[in-house]
Amino acid sequence: MAHYVGIDASLETVNVCIVDDDGTICLERKIEAEPEAIIELLKNFGKPIVRLGLEAGPTASWLYSGLRGAGLPAICMECRHVKAGLGAMRNKTDRNDARGIAELVRLGWFRKVFVKSDEAQRTRMLLVSRSHLLGKSQDIENCIRGSLKVFGLRIGSITKNGFEDRVLELVAGDQSLIAIVKPLLRARRAIIEAFERLDRLCIQLARRDPICRRLMTVPGVGVIVALTYVTGIDAPERFKRSRDVGAHFGLTPKRYSSGQIDYDGRISRCGDEMVRTALYQAAHVLMHHGRWSSLRSWAMRIAKRRSVKSAKVALARKLAVVMHRMWSDGTDFRWTDAQTPDALAATA
Structure with a gap:
């Protein structure tokens, strides 16, 4: 019979709960918050572990790396999914949270979080x-x-x-x-x-870093923006499409559709706030300084239709997509022939 492990981690201790296929609790234990202690407990349990889930948090990447290094099927789970899943529980305790995480892992109702290098x-x-x-x-x-x-x-x-x-x-x-x-x-x-x-x-x-040097060929992107973006992405292959990067950093509008109500809201602002801020700052620099480019021309047209702020947000999203494509393809930023407003008007 397969078994599933839920771990609720705090700074000094972790609560471990193991359930079987039927949801029956097989083991509950509160131990020291060390990967070695968790590995020893599961080794002494002596039964096959299908999945081991822990919520994303300050110590999650450290515990995750230690458990994966020991060959355990550890999964780092998104906080919003875990919070929604545990929200129905009447009493919130570390022990109950470990039980709830074990159930989420057993049922498969979770979203994996990428753990950075x-x-x-x-x-x-x-x-x-x-x-x-x-x-x-x-x-x-x-x-x-x-x-x-x-x-x-x-x-x-x-x-x-x-x-x-x-x-x-x-x-x-x-x-x-x-x-x-x-x-x-x-x-x-x-x-x-x-x-x-x-x-x-x-x-x-x-x-x-050759990746940072390549990204810095994009107008508006300097040392800090390039480093922030690289650490935010870490592994470009985890995105199947470059356009998914904008949504990952919370730069796409939220959608609400229920019954007779259907509208697009403001940007979601989910994901890495530091990367989102850096991209917005790069968009601001690109729009107001330096050479004319196709990106700047595209943003200016949006600013005329809507507002400068909306144009900067759209440009930040565009930068996230372009930089990911450059990283994946190994290409530098390509300037268009229309590098000035006069040249752009002449080709229109």
């Missing part, structure tokens, strides 16, 4: 850390700006390098303000230095 996870950590440092330095700048306004001291528009000198110039002669501001400026300086180190690591990583 270790290299992609490390690159994503680099990008997230860089983004956090940039945000913290901006938070300190905003704090100083807002605090000094109370005393009528306005910093105004200033470059990043000139910010510290401008602040010290404004508070000169006021010892109490100097004592407050200097620690903030030191912290800001240290954060910026750390940010610049991570930024250089990103540049070096993109230079060594």
Whole structure:
């Protein structure tokens, strides 16, 4: 008889539930959240395991890699499906969640989640850390700006390098303000230095990666956008069609059709928010800067019919599709002959 395993993982412990083909509970156990402990428990169980499911989460990729490495049929399950499946349960406990996951695995009512490679996870950590440092330095700048306004001291528009000198110039002669501001400026300086180190690591990583160099031939796509996109996709072959990538990152409209109601809503915003934001930023740069291209011409026509914001969202979706096709085919971005508005009008 086949058996199915459901695992509800937390930071320190996991609840394991094993059921058979009929849904009868064969084993329930709470053990340490380590792949070795789970492997030992299932080995001692001694009966064939058809599927082993765990919900996508912070430690899911680590547990998944360890279990798959041991030859177990582990599956990482999408959170929305698991939440919907467990929503009918009256009492929410870790033990009941493990039972519910085991039932979902037995019935096959789940959607698999692609688990990214270790290299992609490390690159994503680099990008997230860089983004956090940039945000913290901006938070300190905003704090100083807002605090000094109370005393009528306005910093105004200033470059990043000139910010510290401008602040010290404004508070000169006021010892109490100097004592407050200097620690903030030191912290800001240290954060910026750390940010610049991570930024250089990103540049070096993109230079060594042929995929990133190819994607950076697309107008509007720089080092950060290329790295973010590559870590978001990780394995291009998991998409059968390039146009599926836009929906994967939540850049396609939601559809609601029930009874007499049928309409398309706003974009779904599901999937990787970091990639979606990077694609939108690339679309903004493409529309307002650099050479004229077929993509920019296409987006401008949408902007005339609808709005600039809608055009940027559509262009971000288009970029996701084009970049995936370039990655799959091994080709660089191809510029059209209509590279200027005048040339485009002449060919129309």
